[in-house]
Amino acid sequence: MMVHDMKQRRKLLRNVSIRSRLLFGFIALPLVVMIICFLLYYNFSMQMIISKNQESSQHSVEMVEELFHLNMERLEDQMTEFCAQGIVYDMLLSDGESSVRKNFVAYAKMNMNLNGRNRLVLFNEKQEVIYDDAGEKEQGNLSLPSTLDISWAYKKEHNGIFLTKRIVYHNETIGYVCGGFKEGAFSPSFTNASSISNMMIIIDKDNHYLFGQAAFPKGKNIQISQDMVNVNGKSYYHESKQIEGMDWKVVNLVSSEYVLQEIHSTRNMLFLYGVAILILEAILSTIVYHSIYDPIHNILVSMRKLDETNLISSQVEDNGKDEVHELSENFNDLLNRVQELVKTVALEQEQKRETQLQLLQAQINPHFLFNTLNTLHYLAILNEDNPVSEGISALSKLLRNTIVDSNEYVDVEEEIENVKNYIIIQKLRYGDLFETVYNIDEDVRHCRILKFLLQPIVENSILHAFEEDREHQILTIRAQAEKGCLKIEIGDNGKGFQEVEQSYTNKKLSGIGIMNIQERIRLMYGDKYSMNIQSEVNKGTIVTLLLPYRKGGITDVQGIDSR
Template sequence: MKSQIRWGTFFKLSLVVVSSIVLTNFCTIASSDWITKNLFIQSSTFLNAKLMDNIKKKVEENNNSYLMLLRLLETKPALKNYFLAADACGTEKFIKTYDILKVYHDSVPSGTAQNLVAVSNQGSAFSFTGERISVPVEEIENMPCSLKISETSRRLQYTYQDHGITDDFKDRKCVIAARRLFLPSSSESFAMAYITIPEEEFYQMFSEAVPEGSRMVILSSDGQIVSGNEKDSLGSEETKLLSLVRSMRENGDTYRTVKENHKPEIVISGYIPELDMYMVNTVEEAALLKSYAGVRRNILVTSFLITGTAIAVVFLIMRRIVSPLNFFIQQLETFKNRRFEKVSPVKGNSEVRQMADVYNRMVDEIDSYVKQLMEEQERGRRLEIEALQMQINPHFMYNTLASIKYLTWENNTEKVSDTINALIAILKKTIGNMEEEITLREEIDLVRQYVFINQVRYGDSIEVEYFLAEEGMECMVPKLILQPFIENAFFHAFQNKKEGKIRIFAKKQRDDLICEIIDEGDGMSQEETADLLNSDRRRHLTGIGIPNVHERLRLIYGEEYGVTIHSVIGTGTSVSLRLPYHLKKIPKL
């Protein structure tokens, strides 16, 4: 009987609460719906316009960073000197290229330009990212973005194009920001600069201002759709829309309602003066009010939540009974996220407490197993690294002793002594020092000793030059990461050419250390280059060290680090090593 009375009271209270909420909501919605509808349209367009203003600031900052980059290239003589020496070759051209890249990498903030190409008035071109220019200079000069460049304007001209200028963008839709480069304190231009931005990345700057179900376009001052969310219309001309947004700008209108195909549409526009472009949102009025319907649904949901609160009172006693079990189940939900944490003490009947105890013991066992597994994986990783280093060291010893043997045959005791001293200096650093890493300065000393040994044997026909930035010399690097590449250059790069130079570069680039070994030797084909880094193909003794240096860097620092090789037959080979910049850890006292 008590149970029936309790449930009867529950249903009566629920009926009163539900009736009150429904009546209140009906009166509120009926009296304010027609007012809220108009206010919703106005507030939505107003907020969207404000959001456009914020985006304009970001876009203008990005545009200013591009302009700062171009002004830097105009004031620094490196690019102009490179174009003046377009017919130079060999060391002179390499040095001028290095000067440009040094200005670019040392002075340009990270991410300033996606892809930058400069084309001189004399028809020579330079790619700052190192990517090959896939479009002939004559075609570049006749592209729409080139034809739109003003002779005197120092503003960037943004144009859509269905392909880029370099290999990495040749099959991608792009936005080209182009401008002439002028001589300092002069109106005379000496080159044209092209900054290539992938269209999808350019559009991302504006995408947050796109209401659901709307059409967003970035319109140039001549009516071209430069970017937008409807990719099929990119590059087309929208003269009618351009006339509308110009009229809105002249009248100071934030939005305007127009009829398209007998359906009312709301056009929201914002002008970007630095880019001379318009952001235009077009959304059907019905679609905009569809969002308002969602707001109305939220009001109804809130009403139902109030009803649910009243119902929860009726189930208070039941909740007190089942709450400990619900608490324990919620703790078990952490298994879905692989978070093995103990549950806090559970208050309730003995069965629930017993389940919690069993769960906590299971978590302890899992935690112990995971720690043991991680320790075993770490030991396995270290054993792999040590095994790779043991492959490099015997290989180096073999070739060095072969050089000493050759000198002994010549009875050149003085050079034998010097060579042995150089070998002893190397062994002190490699075998005597059991640390896995040494400073780049120490690694370069090892390379100098090794170069001395090889020049004693083969003469000075192969010269080695060093270009080392002081800021990177204290970076910690694995031992013997440069020697295999120097060795490969000595023994294999100069088979046809009997003399030449090997240049070693090292510098800090953001958070990484970049080491490059560039020779002027015979070069290799793409197949030979790939074979050199393939650890499963070891045709020569010198093929042991190179693939294992690459694998060793990836094992120590991660998959994003390692060795890349670029070679051109008849020109030479460039090897680049990338590893994180870090200093030696000082032990705590």
């Protein structure tokens, strides 16, 4: 099935010109393959760069999250240590006595804990502010973000991060302390100059932007649930991680333009290389194409302008050493042979015209001969000389079959009739020296054999087998079908000869006629068919012909019984 399909495709290609196939094979096909390879490489490279960017971004997010968490724990520990000081308890339990307040203020300003804070607010158990080290404009406008034991909150109006802790004394809540911190207290990366290509930001549980390296408005919604983040008309790849112990997330945004900048540069470089390779490939392909197409085209042009009168001028000039050169040489040799054949045909036509003239002239001689024989035949009848009359009639029929009838094959029945006519003529000479017996099967009478195949054998039997002083000499002719072949036997009970080997080279049977029979059988029927001679001294000779069983020129071996 596959071989059949391949043959069908080849047949379809044969409907396209060689020029189109060469152009497709040398230019179009390589160009398509190059484009496909370029697209595959581009897609693979883009996916690889995006994957590497995701790995790098994920690693950066994990590092920032870990640093953020460590600083968060440090600040929580510091806040816990601050709240455990006795002066804090005194401040909350003294109802704001001036001396206690003075000592607390001094302690709060000189305390090294809560490094990086920019504000400290103390609330009593009623969540009323009893201390705030902020400026007068900001005092009193800060509320507790939560009533949990310890919690974090980002207040955009104060542009800071606030840590709130409950203060418990003897299992009772006596107040709260709230510390405000700048963004840099958790990681210096959040205070670095922002870059539009790579930004590390913090968002809350509702995906609202809190702070970071981006210049986004506070509270802007960042849709990290999508594959790509679109902010302010720009697309970003993103990686995020939940901060341990908080409901905030660290998000790293990387501009898609920045990520694909390298692959775009590679694409442009590959495009330039591709154009250069394409130009070079087109030049080389054109050279190769013309090296194949031009010689073939020259042969085609030479074939189209063939001129019988001068075939030499149509020969192809090709100095190459490839298969096309060999084809050109064979084409030129063919033209030379055709030129010779044209001359030979012209000579044969001239000879044929001469032969036709000779044949027309020769038709006069047989006509005169047959008229003369007919006159002799009627004279013999008038003189009541029956043997001479029969002999002349037989000779006339024999010559008519020989000279006038040009058919190479005759029926067995017609060939037997020629033999009978020949024997009638021979009896004019030998009289009743021998008798002839015919045993011809009905189913072989219309088999086709070569004309005058039996006469030379009969002639040899009459001339060499029979003796004038012997009686009851018989010539037997038998024809029958045997094993799908036609078998003809011509036997006599004459002198015979000593050599019993199957050969016709015996001196007594070395006539031209016998040799002609064997050669005609071999040339016309092949080595499968033959003539066989068997002879025994004083008993006779049998000549056996094995021929193809043919009727009307077609071999018929069906329904032939073995005899």
